Amino acid sequence: MPEKQTLVMKFGGTSVGSVDALMKVTQIVKDARIEYARVVVITSAMSGVTNLLLDSAALASQGKVDSLPKAESSLREKHFAAADALIMDEELREATKSEINSLIFSLIDLCKAIAVLGEASPRVLDTVASIGERMCIRLLGAILESAGVNAKAIESTGFIVTNAHFQHAHPDFKVTTEKTRKLLNPLLENNIIPVTTGFIGATPEGVITTLGRGGSDYSAAIIGAVLPADDVWIWTDVDGIMTTDPRIVKGARTLSEITYSEVAELAYYGANVLHPKTIRPVVDAGIGLRICNTFNPSHPGTRLIANVPSDSQARNGQVVKAVTAIRNQRLVTIEGRGMLGVPGVAARAFGAVASTKTSVPLITQASSEQSICFAVPSESAISVINALQAVFASEIEDEDIDRVWMTEDVSIITVVGVGMRHTPGVAGQVFTQLGNNKANVLAIAQGSSEVSISMVVAAVDTELAVRSLHELIVK
Numbered sequence: 001m002p003e004k005q006t007l008v009m010k011f012g013g014t015s016v017g018s019v020d021a022l023m024k025v026t027q028i029v030k031d032a033r034i035e036y037a038r039v040v041v042i043t044s045a046m047s048g049v050t051n052l053l054l055d056s057a058a059l060a061s062q063g064k065v066d067s068l069p070k071a072e073s074s075l076r077e078k079h080f081a082a083a084d085a086l087i088m089d090e091e092l093r094e095a096t097k098s099e100i101n102s103l104i105f106s107l108i109d110l111c112k113a114i115a116v117l118g119e120a121s122p123r124v125l126d127t128v129a130s131i132g133e134r135m136c137i138r139l140l141g142a143i144l145e146s147a148g149v150n151a152k153a154i155e156s157t158g159f160i161v162t163n164a165h166f167q168h169a170h171p172d173f174k175v176t177t178e179k180t181r182k183l184l185n186p187l188l189e190n191n192i193i194p195v196t197t198g199f200i201g202a203t204p205e206g207v208i209t210t211l212g213r214g215g216s217d218y219s220a221a222i223i224g225a226v227l228p229a230d231d232v233w234i235w236t237d238v239d240g241i242m243t244t245d246p247r248i249v250k251g252a253r254t255l256s257e258i259t260y261s262e263v264a265e266l267a268y269y270g271a272n273v274l275h276p277k278t279i280r281p282v283v284d285a286g287i288g289l290r291i292c293n294t295f296n297p298s299h300p301g302t303r304l305i306a307n308v309p310s311d312s313q314a315r316n317g318q319v320v321k322a323v324t325a326i327r328n329q330r331l332v333t334i335e336g337r338g339m340l341g342v343p344g345v346a347a348r349a350f351g352a353v354a355s356t357k358t359s360v361p362l363i364t365q366a367s368s369e370q371s372i373c374f375a376v377p378s379e380s381a382i383s384v385i386n387a388l389q390a391v392f393a394s395e396i397e398d399e400d401i402d403r404v405w406m407t408e409d410v411s412i413i414t415v416v417g418v419g420m421r422h423t424p425g426v427a428g429q430v431f432t433q434l435g436n437n438k439a440n441v442l443a444i445a446q447g448s449s450e451v452s453i454s455m456v457v458a459a460v461d462t463e464l465a466v467r468s469l470h471e472l473i474v475k
Ligand code: ADP
Pocket: 011, 012, 013, 014, 015, 044, 214, 235, 236, 237, 238, 240, 241, 242, 243, 244, 245, 246, 247, 270, 271, 272, 273, 274, 322
């Protein structure tokens, strides 16, 4: 009898993106069954598919449908190649391909409708984006079945119930708990592995929503928390959470353990290896979380651990543990001598920003109160500036506010480590390192948790800043 009960495993886009990867996934699922009595599989869309779907919708909204046949055939080829190679039973293979085909047709219909309307609402974009995961569960479910695994594809729209905040929907945990248990437990009790869609849910009325880009990790956390599972494993294409993005620094190393508060900062500040919302449900439910590599499954990966006293980490010399970067940001500054001591400027400023539905990853304010400066994603910068100019129109006219302006593209670089909390001189080391490498810092912020320090640098300095700060970790 397996010792542990329930395991939730999520496979990312690259992990299901090719015949070779899907073979690896099949073996991983088989192996997991030896250790766990109940296994739930969650999958992303095959790599590149979500982007292709959303690009098709974006083009359609400009009336461009010429490239639809190309998108259609590329989706068909990608999924059918895997089906042909890995689904042995002809009937099952043809049934799977025909279901995938219907979903591809629904994309074409949606794009044509978008082209007629000349716009794509967030609601329709979520339906378009959902097609990737919905195709993938059918493919993976049949591949597993073909390999002798008792598996069943099931859409999470039947049990992840969310609000109608399309593109960033929030789950209703109470209803989701009831529905998830009701739909998944009977399968699990019959030794069936549910293969379900990451990333998507539905409103109580059944309209499809998504949890945000990269949201399949969050789906795994939600399902893990509500079942509840003993463990959640996130399978990706690197050996776990690393000291920095291995695409930027070749010498990045895997962290065997990382605390919840560190990973929360890392995920928030751009390490896209884990969606930032993943952490809270698993921490609240006390579930073990592990990040591991589909292409190197014997590697233990990274385990998340409860927060340890920071000085014990500092003693281990692990003060700065990781470096991250968020690109494509702009720094927006509101400045004016008339702002000094005027109550409510910040509240009004952030109210105006919120009205544009923009989130602000970093804020700094000079102690003189003569300026407020914060970062916003580049694509929202113009609407933020417009909203600020409108809300402060009379102060601008009276010259209490001199100007509201923004920089060119910048990046937010963050160093993370719980050991920084009680270690003097970390900020000094960080800025010396950047200075020695001629990376100019435009703004600074330190989280109140003191687990991270963030700096803003010009876009061109991003890689230089990450590389040089990484030298503080891997000397
Ligand atoms: P998946 O499709 O499996 O969800 P993602 O592409 O979303 O995978 O996330 C994995 C990628 O995150 C890695 O391939 C890596 O390039 C990138 N990444 C960025 N920062 C880190 C980091 N600190 N540790 C590991 N990977 C990172």
